[in-house]
Amino acid sequence: MTKKAENVIVGISIGDLNGIGPEVILKTFEDNRMLEFCTPIIFGNVKVLSFIKKTFELTCNLHGIDNLDQMVIGKINVLNIWKESVNIDFGKNDENVGKYAVKSFTEAVAALKNKKIDVLVTAPINKYNIQSEDFKFPGHTDYLDQELDGDALMLMVQDKLRVGLLTDHIPVNEVSAHLTEELIRKKLLTVNHSLKQDFAVNKPKIAVLGVNPHSGDNGVIGKEDDQVVKPALKKLFEEGVLVFGPFSADSFFGSGQYEKYDAVVASYHDQGLIPFKTLAFGGGVNYTAGLEAVRTSPDHGTAYDIAGKGIADFNSFKEALYMALDIFHSRQQYEEMTKNPLKIKEKQL
Known part of the structure; x- marks a missing residue:
C-alpha cells in the first residue's frame, strides 16, 4: 500500500x-x-x-x-x-x-x-x-x-455558519438537568479549540443561546439562564474565551445576528438544528468536533x-x-x- x-x-x-x-x-x-x-x-x-x-x-x-x-x-x-x-x-x-x-x-x-x-x-x-x-x-x-x-460535540456547518449543541440526543424535559456549569464550560472550550484547530479562526467569537424563552426574562420564565448559563459564560470570558450571551433564541437567526459570530451554541437539539437546517438544508455538514x-x-x-x-x-x-x-x-x-x-x-x- x-x-x-x-x-x-x-x-x-x-x-x-x-x-x-x-x-x-x-x-x-x-x-x-x-x-x-x-x-x-x-x-x-x-x-x-x-x-x-x-x-x-x-x-x-x-x-x-x-x-x-x-x-x-x-x-x-x-x-x-x-x-x-x-x-x-x-x-x-x-x-x-x-x-x-x-x-x-x-x-x-x-x-x-x-x-x-x-x-x-x-x-x-x-x-x-x-x-x-x-x-x-x-x-x-x-x-x-x-x-x-476527546469530548465529542455535534457541530453543524455550512461555510461560516456553525451551530454547536450543549446537549444533543436527549428528551427536552431532561435538558435543564443536564445543563451544568461544568458541561457548559467543557462544550464551549471544545468549540473554541475546534474553531482554532479545524477552521483556522485565530480569535473565535462564540454566541450562546439561552435555555428559556427570552433567556428567562430575568428569572420570570425559568432561572437556568441566570443561575447556570451566565456564570459559566462570565468565568470563561474572564479567562479570555470570547463567549457572548445568553441570547434570546427566537430572533437570533432571523435578525441575522448569527453572522457576527464564528459559531453559535444552542442549549438543545431542535433549538440549534431547526434554524440551521432552514438556512442550510442540503448543503450542510454534521461534524463531530472535539475528537x-x-x-x-x-x-x-x-x-x-x-x-x-x-x-x-x-x-x-x-x-x-x-x-x-x-x-x-x-x-x-x-x-x-x-x-x-x-x-x-x-x-x-
Missing part, C-alpha cells in the same frame, strides 16, 4: 442500505477528479455496491479488496467486511440491514482509531434499526465519543421516501467529504504552527 503525500485516505461507512446513503456515495465519485486528492475506502461489500451502481445506472469503477493493505490509490476501494448477500428493499425499515450499517460503521471507526484511514465520512443510519445488545447508542456521535480520545480524529456526515437522514428512485441529491455528502479533507489539512497546519510559535504571530499580523 503506497500513498501520495497529498492524497488523503477517506474511510466511508455505508449507512442504511435501504436508504439513500449508498446512492449518494457512488454519485459523489462519478466525477473521477475526486480521486486526484483523496482515495475512498467504502466499508461494505463490492457485490452490494455493484448492485447499487447498476440500479442507478452509474459508471464509476469499483475496486473490491479483502483487507486494507490491498487498497489502491486513485481507485474507489470497497472493503469486503461481509461475504453473504443482503436483501435490499429501498425505503423499508429493516433490522437486518441495520446490523450491516453498524458493522460498516464500527469497522470504519476501528480503522480510524488505528490510523489505517485518515478521516471518516459516515452515510446516514436509521437510529431505530441499529439498536441491539451489542450496539446501544442513539447515533454515530455517542459511539465515536466512546471509542476516540482526536476527523469525522463528518451529511446533514440529512436515510430519506426512505425517495430511496431507490435515483433522485437523491448528493451535494451534502460531497460537502461532508470536502470538509473532512479541509479539516484534516487544517489540523496539520495547526500542529505545525503550534510547534513553531513564530508562524502563529506571523499569521496574526
Whole structure:
C-alpha cells in the first residue's frame, strides 16, 4: 500500500442500505477528479455496491479488496467486511440491514482509531434499526465519543455558519438537568479549540443561546439562564474565551445576528438544528468536533421516501467529504504552527 503525500485516505461507512446513503456515495465519485486528492475506502461489500451502481445506472469503477493493505490509490476501494448477500428493499425499515450499517460503521471507526484511514465520512443510519445488545447508542456521535480520545460535540456547518449543541440526543424535559456549569464550560472550550484547530479562526467569537424563552426574562420564565448559563459564560470570558450571551433564541437567526459570530451554541437539539437546517438544508455538514480524529456526515437522514428512485441529491455528502479533507489539512497546519510559535504571530499580523 503506497500513498501520495497529498492524497488523503477517506474511510466511508455505508449507512442504511435501504436508504439513500449508498446512492449518494457512488454519485459523489462519478466525477473521477475526486480521486486526484483523496482515495475512498467504502466499508461494505463490492457485490452490494455493484448492485447499487447498476440500479442507478452509474459508471464509476469499483475496486473490491479483502483487507486494507490491498487498497489502491486513485481507485474507489470497497472493503469486503461481509461475504453473504443482503436483501435490499429501498425505503423499508429493516433490522437486518441495520446490523450491516453498524458493522460498516464500527469497522470504519476501528480503522480510524488505528490510523489505517485518515478521516471518516459516515452515510446516514436509521437510529431505530441499529439498536441491539451489542450496539446501544442513539447515533454515530455517542459511539465515536466512546471509542476516540476527546469530548465529542455535534457541530453543524455550512461555510461560516456553525451551530454547536450543549446537549444533543436527549428528551427536552431532561435538558435543564443536564445543563451544568461544568458541561457548559467543557462544550464551549471544545468549540473554541475546534474553531482554532479545524477552521483556522485565530480569535473565535462564540454566541450562546439561552435555555428559556427570552433567556428567562430575568428569572420570570425559568432561572437556568441566570443561575447556570451566565456564570459559566462570565468565568470563561474572564479567562479570555470570547463567549457572548445568553441570547434570546427566537430572533437570533432571523435578525441575522448569527453572522457576527464564528459559531453559535444552542442549549438543545431542535433549538440549534431547526434554524440551521432552514438556512442550510442540503448543503450542510454534521461534524463531530472535539475528537482526536476527523469525522463528518451529511446533514440529512436515510430519506426512505425517495430511496431507490435515483433522485437523491448528493451535494451534502460531497460537502461532508470536502470538509473532512479541509479539516484534516487544517489540523496539520495547526500542529505545525503550534510547534513553531513564530508562524502563529506571523499569521496574526
